[in-house]
Amino acid sequence: MTKRLMGMLALLCLAGLRCAVQQPVVVETPKVIPKIPVGVDARTAQIADSIFSQVAVDYAMSNQAFDKFDEAQQIEDLADSLWRYGQRQLLTDQDSLAVLRQMSQAERYLERRPEAYQQIRKLIKKVGRLDPGVRIEVSKQLMMLAAEDFEGAIRSDRFYIPYRQQYCKFLQKVAERLSDRSYLDRAAEQMERVVFAIKGQHVLFANLAEIYFKLGDWNNAYNNYEAAKNALIRSAIFSIPNPQPYFSRLAEVPVDTNRVVAYLNWQAICKTKLYDAQPALALYRQAQRMTPDAELKQRFQERIDWILWDDGNIRASEIREKADSLRIMAKDYPAAKKIYLESLLPILWTKRTKDEINWRIALIDFVQLGNKAEGVQRLYYVVKYSAVDSLTGAPLDSNYVRYFNDYGKMCFNLGNEYYQKDKLIAYIYFQQAAMVNYNERGKAFLRLAQISEFDPRETIELCQKTIRYADALDESEKLILYKVMHNAYRKLGDFKNARFWFDKFSGF
């Protein structure tokens, strides 16, 4: 008995030992053996397989890719339609019917994404099929599904460029709808692969540039527009029907000018975004020269002017634009003033733009915010330090005329304000206004003449100055002038002249 037990024990030990030394089962991954066509050696088949995988796919894969792509487009159309319906109310029964039909179609597709499908089902249960939120949600899920199909098509045939192009357009649309930049990143990655393989098609570079542009990657956008432009110009000869005459005159090869101008424009915008004024200007000027369209020429000129506002200080132009927008559109004067004052003024390069912005602030202060003293004071310095004609006192830079005018008006208005309260201060403001060469200078002289009525000689002198700038006077002011002259002469006992001005006054 003991022997038998010992024997069994020995057997068990042996079995255990065998188990212990047994090699682990190695599951070999099957090597991919290429199909060897009859009458060819395996080595050649292997090499062919390796090269072929770098140049094309077989018909089966190509067909599979086409089917996927086709389905992706159908789903995309459905998603688009539901998205559009999601953006508005369903006005008619036909709309509702169409939505219901599309929803049931969409649900069939969404069965492929069980989790999403379950959520949609729950949502539908809660708010009903016709709820705009449901439409949007279904559209989103369909877009995800379409993306999967597009990627499937590309995986099946990675050589067929139109699949990637279409997918990139789709991704851009999704990025815009979902406000998700990651889709743009994916699109850029796809198109990078395309242009890595094919460098001769301007459209592909332009597609990529557009994506980078949307991403705000201005350098890459610029470079790809440059590549697109280059490819467009240099490949032009290859697509004209009778190219031989141009072989010796390559510069004369007809090019799609509209496209070149468009690429130049986008490049200029990129350079503007990069605050690189000189290249941007050069590009706009080139585009301006190339385009035959007068309207476009004008638009490019506006862009050039915009850049040159502060001698190429693009940031300043941008800030100014932002502040102008607040001032004009939003009428938010304090905010506008804050930007002008705090963001813009410190960065301006030129005196001209500084004066302009000071003028703007002065106007806001004086007119909109009621800080008249501050306003007039600011403008005073602008006018004071402006270059003027030594004889006439008029600004040498025609842009300054408006500052002079506004300053003169401000002083005049302040003079008027103080006229009843404090004649002296009023007199000083009128005096100040009269000293400035501005378009309503005559009014200031008139007011001065009125204040100086106790001194007829002075009054006559001031009136004569007023007459010199009489264009600015309206009818009532002219009457006052005649009256003041008449009084002054009468006071001096010069009745002849007094009579003359009286007649003028009466005749008026």
Added chain:
Amino acid sequence: MGNGDPCTIGSAKRPKGEEKMIRKIFLIIWLSLWGGVMGAMAQAIGSPPQEQAALAKIDTTMWKYLEASDRAQWNISRADSENAIRNHFLPGYNDFKTVTGIYERIGKKETTLAQEAATLIRLLEQAKDHFESGLKIDPFNNYLRVAVTSTYSYLEKLYASQNEPIKRLQILLNLLRLRKEPKEVVYLNNNIGLIYRQFEMWELAKACFQRAIDAILSVEDAPVDTLRLFENLYLRGDAQFHLYEAEPALTSFTYARMIAPNQTYYQQLTARIDFINWDDGNIRAAEKFNEAKGLYNNKKYDEAELAYLELLGMVTTERATNEANLALARMQFYQMNKKEDAIERLWNIVSKYPLDLDTGKPIDKVHEELWKEYSQMCVFMGVKYFNSDKKSSFTYFLKASQIEGPLRGQALLNLARASIQNPQICLSFCLRALNYQDRLDPEEKKYLYQTIYQAYLQQGDFDQALIWFKKFHELAS
């Protein structure tokens, strides 16, 4: 050379001593003719039964009388001699005289001779019977011997003109017992041989031509008649050929070729030699090959295929095996639409012979044709699969591109065409195809240039693209 003739399949009886002698002669002939009587018998058995039966009727009874040489062995009395003259020679002579009279009358007019042939034959046969009866009584009677010889000669010619080969053979065989002059021996053996040849009794024919050759060469005091020698050598070779005796046949043909009277014969003999040498003397295989080719020429492809397959079971040498396989593969590929079978067959052969990877040529020049044909088939296979199985098509073109052949450029061009989506690889094929552009037709060349400029264009190398674009337009114009 002995007097014996292998044509002893008749039932003639001979004296015992003679029989021994004949056996000896047979043995000598046996050895000298590199062949066996068994072969001849087999050949004889192989000939049509009607002719065999006719040949079996050859009467050899006269031969012992015609060949009689030792008078002492024969017991002939004076009365017998007189009897032979009176009762046999004279009646026969009368008939013979009538014949000579007719001949004198008609002269050399062939047409009249043909009209009189039946009469002449009848008279000569009567004369022959008389003379032969006389000779049976007295074989040594000179009158009878001369008379029978002349009669045989007339009859032989008449039977020749009347196309009676069996009867003529009988006469010729009898004459052979009478005439011993080398020239006559040559003539007789040659003609007997030709009749045996006519009935495809090759062993017997071969022996006759051999005897004729021996007789030609036995003349010592006169120059050798090379024309006769050539003829008999050729005929001996032909008989040996039909007996599938390759080595002897080659010897005969080689000697004959050395003295061929003109270029035509020389070429014919060269062709025969090549034929025998096709499978190193395996004549049956060579014949089968010819048969298969004949069937192919008659567009009986299924039968030709069977013949080729049978042939492949027969051939012994590598060269012949290759040639047969090549012919079969070509037929299967181009005529029978069995392209896969054909290319596999050819691949199984060419794969044994390595290629020089630099030149794409087989290391042994002998195999160039095989490789060339294989490479062409690869191109055609590539084209066949281009619209259904791109990868297989690509593989075939790639294989063809590795081999130096007339379609190498086309193979590379097709590879480029298939690779257009990868400009770098496409260009590498294009630039290789340029080395073979002289093998491309104008359209293909244009297509090559177009592919090159498109590939450069895709690569964004506009300068190079323009260069090739210009070249493309130069070609186009």
